[in-house]
Amino acid sequence: MHAIAIAQPGGPEVLAWREVPDPEPAPGEVVVDVVAAGVNRADLLQRQGFYEPPPGASPYPGLECSGVISEVGEGVEGYKVGDEVCALLSGGAYAERVAVPWQQLMPVPEGVSLQDAAALPEVACTVWSNVFMLARLRRGETLLVHGGASGIGTMAIQLAKAFGSRVAVTAGSEEKLARCRELGADEGVNYRTDDFSQKIRADVILDIIGAKYLAGNIKALNTGGRLVVIGLQGGTRGELDVGALLRKRASVHGTTLRARPVDEKGVIVRGVVDNVWPLVSAGAIRPVIHSRIPLADAARAHEVLESGEHIGKILLVR
Numbered sequence: 675m676h677a678i679a680i681a682q683p684g685g686p687e688v689l690a691w692r693e694v695p696d697p698e699p700a701p702g703e704v705v706v707d708v709v710a711a712g713v714n715r716a717d718l719l720q721r722q723g724f725y726e727p728p729p730g731a732s733p734y735p736g737l738e739c740s741g742v743i744s745e746v747g748e749g750v751e752g753y754k755v756g757d758e759v760c761a762l763l764s765g766g767a768y769a770e771r772v773a774v775p776w777q778q779l780m781p782v783p784e785g786v787s788l789q790d791a792a793a794l795p796e797v798a799c800t801v802w803s804n805v806f807m808l809a810r811l812r813r814g815e816t817l818l819v820h821g822g823a824s825g826i827g828t829m830a831i832q833l834a835k836a837f838g839s840r841v842a843v844t845a846g847s848e849e850k851l852a853r854c855r856e857l858g859a860d861e862g863v864n865y866r867t868d869d870f871s872q873k874i875r876a877d878v879i880l881d882i883i884g885a886k887y888l889a890g891n892i893k894a895l896n897t898g899g900r901l902v903v904i905g906l907q908g909g910t911r912g913e914l915d916v917g918a919l920l921r922k923r924a925s926v927h928g929t930t931l932r933a934r935p936v937d938e939k940g941v942i943v944r945g946v947v948d949n950v951w952p953l954v955s956a957g958a959i960r961p962v963i964h965s966r967i968p969l970a971d972a973a974r975a976h977e978v979l980e981s982g983e984h985i986g987k988i989l990l991v992r
């Protein structure tokens with residue numbers, strides 16, 4: 675098969691379309707012939723040499739895909755050759771074929787094309803596991819989503835609105851804020867011109883910035899609030915006012931999805947299929963796709979993501 679290999683750490687130009695060995699399904703795995711792969715910010719870090727795949731994962735980038743099952747290993751439950759699926763991966767989506775533990779497979783939601791389904795697994799699993807399983811966002815509470823126009827943000831807005839919450843967002847332009855409002859956001863702050871912590875109060879914050887926003891996030895939390903940090907675009911070391919945390923009876927969490935064991939990913943995936951897919955099938959949540967770029971041209975997709983011009987997801991297609 676062919677895959678996008680990372681020749682050495684560096685810019686988008688190090689991504690090379692190469693002939694590589696085909697994956698073999700280990701017990702409990704299937705092989706998926708990839709139709710499309712979602713591009714995630716984590717892929718940029720892996721390309722730059724800052725985010726090694728976890729042990730046992732494919733060396734090729736790509737944390738999600740859609741496609742058709744072409745081989746089934748021993749002990750796989752509920753899937754067969756020919757099934758159309760999408761999948762949460764630990765790596766390897768930037769390839770013609772990828773081996774996947776069956777617990778990380780999902781059916782394609784009704785009403786979504788096989789290609790578009792590649793835009794859903796990573797954002798749906800990240801938002802479901804952090805905002806709902808961990809932070810337990812409730813109906814009527816306010817969720818603040820930093821980077822509302824990101825892949826993650828566009829899913830978080832739609833899902834929180836579908837579950838009856840208020841949603842506030844930050845974004846870096848008026849155009850992006852307008853798109854967030856179209857997706858359902860009630861309130862938006864342009865972080866380039868305003869300080870969100872002066873304007874927004876929230877019960878749950880989904881944060882992709884880390885250190886730079888830590889103080890502001892604590893300030894913006896309501897009593898009993900839950901801050902979940904999932905990205906570190908603003909650095910890893912900040913100062914935490916523990917007194918404020920105590921007074922607000924608030925909590926701070928940090929998580930990653932990629933390194934979790936298969937069984938934990940399986941629990942999240944089942945939660946998504948049971949709770950998120952029906953909303954997708956009903957049209958309450960749609961994949962937000964900025965552009966589609968041929969898989970062999972992954973370098974261009976990385977340039978677009980790095981430019982920050984996109985709203986929602988970029989797909990690599992075959």
Ligand SMILES: NC(=O)c1ccc[n+]([C@@H]2O[C@H](COP(=O)([O-])OP(=O)(O)OC[C@H]3O[C@@H](n4cnc5c(N)ncnc54)[C@H](OP(=O)(O)O)[C@@H]3O)[C@@H](O)[C@H]2O)c1
Pocket residue numbers: 713714715716796800820821822823824825826827844845846847850865882883903904905906907929930931932979982983986
């Ligand atoms: N921990 C996990 O398990 C996990 C899983 C998935 C994703 N993530 C993280 O989630 C983040 C989003 O991922 P993605 O793939 O959706 O990336 P993406 O589409 O490239 O989004 C990045 C976003 O960051 C926003 N941003 C940059 N500086 C900002 C600031 N100062 N304030 C507010 N927003 C700012 C950008 O908004 P503007 O363009 O408006 O500036 C952009 O929308 C990444 O940091 C990624 O690592 C974590």
